[in-house]
Ligand SMILES: [Fe+2]
């Protein structure tokens with residue numbers, strides 16, 4: 001398990017441990033299909049919505065002392081970087097795993113692992129920017145929706161990292177020369 005995922009799993013109720021054991025029982029093709037449908041596609045769909053809400057909250061509450069100034073732009077950069085990451089997995093790494101598993105995949109896997117570490121750091125920043133996903137008491141429903149959605153993104157992305165780093169990738173590392 002990665003350092004960041006381990007750190008997050010210390011929180012009560014984090015589902016990564018049990019879910020990881022379930023994922024371990026899936027064949028590689030089914031596991032990849034699940035990662036793309038449940039995580040890549042879901043996260044790609046969620047980002048434009050959460051960015052729009054962040055822009056609205058920043059505009060509506062610009063004078064509030066807890067206003068998350070810059071959150072929408074931060075989320076836009078994270079979305080762009082994640083989209084590139086998902087594309088590299090879906091267009092290159094995953095097809096190689098399914099159709100050319102005899103190739104040495106250590107280099108692309110190492111690159112994807114390094115990107116996961118960067119994303120974990122960015123999720124730590126997201127948690128800090130949103131006061132650990134806690135909106136102010138009288139911030140209103142839109143602000144709560146924004147932080148609840150950010151929490152969902154954090155959870156989905158940390159699970160995505162855990163399943164790839166600790167379940168999928170090791171299947172192609174142990175046999176590499
Ligand atoms: Fe992925």
Ligand SMILES: [Fe+2]
Nearest residue numbers: 085089112164
């Ligand atoms: Fe990934």
